[in-house]
Amino acid sequence: MISGAEIVIRCLQEEKVEYVFGYPGGSVLHIYDALFKQEEVKHILVRHEQAAVHAADAYSRSSQKVGVALVTSGPGVTNTVTGIATAYSDSIPMVVLCGQVPTAYIGQDAFQECDTVGITRPCVKHNFLVKDVKDLAVTIKKAFHIASTGRPGPVVVDIPKDITAQVCEFDYPKTVQMRSYNPVVKGHLGQIKKAVQILQEAKRPIIYAGGGVILSEAAEKLTVLARKLKFPVTNTLMGLGAYPATDPQFVGMLGMHGTFEANNAMHYADVVFAVGARFDDRVIGNPEHYGQEKRRVIHIDIDPSSISKRVKVDVPIVGNVNEVLDEMLKLLDGDVVTDPDVADWWKQIDQWRGRDSLAYRQSAHIMPQYVIEKLYEVTGGDAFVTSDVGQHQMFAAQYYKFDKPRRWINSGGLGTMGVGLPYAMGVLFANPGAQVACVTGEGSIQMCIQELSTCKQFELPIKIINLNNGMLGMVRQWQEMFYSKRYSQSYVTSLPDFVKLAESYGHVGMRIEKPEDVEPALRKAFTEHKNDLVFMDFIIDPGANVFPMVAAGKGLTEMILAEDL
Amino acid sequence: MRHIISILIENESGALSRVAGLFSARGYNIESLTVAPTEDASLSRMTILTRGSDEVLEQITKQLNKLVDVVKVVDLSEAAHTERELMLIKVRATGKDREEMKRMADIFRGRIIDVTESTYVIELTGSSAKLDSFIAALDAGLILETVRTGVCGIGRGDRILKV
Numbered sequence: 001m002i003s004g005a006e007i008v009i010r011c012l013q014e015e016k017v018e019y020v021f022g023y024p025g026g027s028v029l030h031i032y033d034a035l036f037k038q039e040e041v042k043h044i045l046v047r048h049e050q051a052a053v054h055a056a057d058a059y060s061r062s063s064q065k066v067g068v069a070l071v072t073s074g075p076g077v078t079n080t081v082t083g084i085a086t087a088y089s090d091s092i093p094m095v096v097l098c099g100q101v102p103t104a105y106i107g108q109d110a111f112q113e114c115d116t117v118g119i120t121r122p123c124v125k126h127n128f129l130v131k132d133v134k135d136l137a138v139t140i141k142k143a144f145h146i147a148s149t150g151r152p153g154p155v156v157v158d159i160p161k162d163i164t165a166q167v168c169e170f171d172y173p174k175t176v177q178m179r180s181y182n183p184v185v186k187g188h189l190g191q192i193k194k195a196v197q198i199l200q201e202a203k204r205p206i207i208y209a210g211g212g213v214i215l216s217e218a219a220e221k222l223t224v225l226a227r228k229l230k231f232p233v234t235n236t237l238m239g240l241g242a243y244p245a246t247d248p249q250f251v252g253m254l255g256m257h258g259t260f261e262a263n264n265a266m267h268y269a270d271v272v273f274a275v276g277a278r279f280d281d282r283v284i285g286n287p288e289h290y291g292q293e294k295r296r297v298i299h300i301d302i303d304p305s306s307i308s309k310r311v312k313v314d315v316p317i318v319g320n321v322n323e324v325l326d327e328m329l330k331l332l333d334g335d336v337v338t339d340p341d342v343a344d345w346w347k348q349i350d351q352w353r354g355r356d357s358l359a360y361r362q363s364a365h366i367m368p369q370y371v372i373e374k375l376y377e378v379t380g381g382d383a384f385v386t387s388d389v390g391q392h393q394m395f396a397a398q399y400y401k402f403d404k405p406r407r408w409i410n411s412g413g414l415g416t417m418g419v420g421l422p423y424a425m426g427v428l429f430a431n432p433g434a435q436v437a438c439v440t441g442e443g444s445i446q447m448c449i450q451e452l453s454t455c456k457q458f459e460l461p462i463k464i465i466n467l468n469n470g471m472l473g474m475v476r477q478w479q480e481m482f483y484s485k486r487y488s489q490s491y492v493t494s495l496p497d498f499v500k501l502a503e504s505y506g507h508v509g510m511r512i513e514k515p516e517d518v519e520p521a522l523r524k525a526f527t528e529h530k531n532d533l534v535f536m537d538f539i540i541d542p543g544a545n546v547f548p549m550v551a552a553g554k555g556l557t558e559m560i561l562a563e564d565l
Numbered sequence: 566m567r568h569i570i571s572i573l574i575e576n577e578s579g580a581l582s583r584v585a586g587l588f589s590a591r592g593y594n595i596e597s598l599t600v601a602p603t604e605d606a607s608l609s610r611m612t613i614l615t616r617g618s619d620e621v622l623e624q625i626t627k628q629l630n631k632l633v634d635v636v637k638v639v640d641l642s643e644a645a646h647t648e649r650e651l652m653l654i655k656v657r658a659t660g661k662d663r664e665e666m667k668r669m670a671d672i673f674r675g676r677i678i679d680v681t682e683s684t685y686v687i688e689l690t691g692s693s694a695k696l697d698s699f700i701a702a703l704d705a706g707l708i709l710e711t712v713r714t715g716v717c718g719i720g721r722g723d724r725i726l727k728v
């Protein structure tokens with residue numbers, strides 16, 4: 001017989017969990033004690049619970065494994081909510097273990113009590129309150145199972161303190177059966193055949209690939225399929241890396257800040273092949289302005305509720321993208337009926353490409369786009385890039401050409417400022433020795449800046465690329481364009497001296513103010529300071545804006561281009 | 566369009582709030598909701614009366630199916646079914662109204678289940694429309710209190726919702 005606390009740790013060992021990101025407190029003291037008595041599961045002490053969840057989230061994003069966080073009851077839990085909601089929006093598999101007040105105190109407004117199940121319910125895939133120590137192991141098993149199967153997502157397990165003290169026999173189930181939870185994996189063969197037929201008839205096709213391709217580890221299959229068909233491919237913000245950005249068939253990211261060619265191709269396509277993507281508002285803009293009457297839409301998604309939610313789908317295929325693409329490739333390998341003729345379509349696309357919509361104006365100041373271009377060169381295009389939210393995020397997405405999945409780590413769905421630094425930490429734990437850059441802004445970085453301390457404790461050689469425009473740039477851009485330049489609260493004044501700040505934590509700080517210093521500074525950071533955390537404060541042109549842009553509520557062809565202004 | 570959604574759901578604490586939370590978070594409407602355990606005590610059956618376009622209803626059923634505790638969902642109103650609602654209504658029953666109330670209850674096949682010198686409690690079962698017309702048929706000033714269970718329904722014949 002072992003205690004509930006020991007059961008928790010044994011479960012993590014059984015799940016082969018390497019790292020738990022967490023922060024201790026009263027209701028998890030037994031668990032922390034059990035953690036202390038073993039070495040298999042390593043604990044990463046963060047400086048704020050939000051960062052623990054973000055780090056666990058990025059650990060998963062960059063490795064496919066389930067991320068794990070451990071926090072105490074009450075404020076420990078409420079501090080995790082932003083992180084949980086962020087992971088939920090992007091379908092990231094994660095298990096969050098939360099302490100709770102003892103069972104007998106629940107409902108009595110006890111010290112550090114909160115309704116964890118109630119507070120997290122709308123932003124988790126599922127959550128549990130453990131009421132009996134005998135249910136503990138099977139509940140944790142279910143949590144890992146639910147988090148990592150079907151459409152992945154975060155699962156919260158709320159564990160009262162008394163449960164962690166009680167003892168019982170430990171028996172970790174190998175598998176769990178739940179009559180109410182049986183996600184579909186294989187796609188319907190009839191539908192798949194129909195889809196292949198339509199793809200072969202296409203004259204103006206577009207492959208529109210999203211985060212689902214990455215989550216189901218299907219990037220390679222997608223690439224094979226696209227090359228076989230010679231179709232243009234666009235990736236969503238969440239899908240970057242699902243198809244290699246340096247491949248000639250790649251037309252760039254689409255959406256609010258997508259390329260001219262990607263957005264036009266998406267709009268004028270006669271066959272839209274959506275793979276693990278969900279036609280969200282930042283991608284297609286206003287669905288009423290989207291696309292052609294005679295268009296046919298094929299959609300693969302593991303979540304039936306994503307299909308025909310915003311755009312009517314002609315051939316829905318519910319299933320795991322990986323498995324469905326497998327079936328499609330088999331069909332295409334067989335006797336192909338026709339070879340789609342897409343030569344004219346490519347001519348049209350090349351014309352759109354000629355518009356060079358990512359060209360940006362020159363300046364005496366450092367342009368943020370230029371920093372990303374140089375970052376790409378210096379890292380050989382092979383770094384893990386995490387980002388925060390704002391203009392810098394869009395610049396990173398547009399100018400860093402991701403050739404591999406799981407290299408671009410950002411909060412696409414919720415758009416959470418503050419994720420960048422904890423994301424970089426999670427990435428490094430999952431990929432020790434990798435080059436990791438955190439592209440951020442002076443606004444966002446301050447939302448989780450305390451993690452510089454965690455980075456010192458665990459010696460994480462993250463390269464922070466702070467695109468410092470002294471403004472909440474993305475907010476300012478909208479105010480400039482849609483609010484007659486009334487810059488309400490979008491200035492960040494009283495900024496710290498980031499160099500000194502980094503140094504005070506024991507890191508290396510650099511301030512870069514001239515365009516000619518950008519590349520040497522980056523080289524220095526990635527070579528001489530390979531093993532240091534380097535905070536690079538790039539003072540950039542404060543007027544730089546992100547283009548192209550599809551204003552909220554507009555259609556994909558109603559793009560504002562850099563030179564239109 | 567009016568729809569009756571029947572749900573089999575694990576009889577766990579919090580299951581109801583997951584369903585209610587889903588409806589409010591996504592802006593779906595609930596006109597009535599009933600829930601109670603089935604013959605298998607580990608399962609609850611929930612009936613939700615809602616309104617929405619075909620697209621909204623498709624999303625409602627898909628989203629309900631996505632809830633981990635939900636075992637099965639059907640839109641009962643898609644095919645032959647029967648539905649019932651129970652109402653208890655307390656009315657003033659004095660003087661000439663006393664006889665009139667008794668007569669009205671009889672016409673609607675209601676039963677008087679509590680009697681005092683000045684009041685009756687009438688029990689009435691039927692479609693929601695029938696309960697509505699009973700209320701409409703009474704003098705509004707005589708109605709003291711009403712309580713309705715909300716609709717519950719079941720498929721006809723071989724249409725069975727079971728695990």
Ligand SMILES: Cc1ncc(C[n+]2csc(CCOP(=O)(O)OP(=O)(O)O)c2C)c(N)n1
Nearest residue numbers: 390391392417441442443444471472473474
């Ligand atoms: C937690 C949070 N609060 C507010 C916002 C709204 N918001 C989006 S971008 C942005 C500005 C970000 O500023 P900065 O980090 O300096 O990046 P920049 O746009 O200047 O590159 C804000 C406030 C958000 N996305 N997340």
Ligand SMILES: [Mg+2]
Nearest residue numbers: 441442471473
């Ligand atoms: Mg800024």
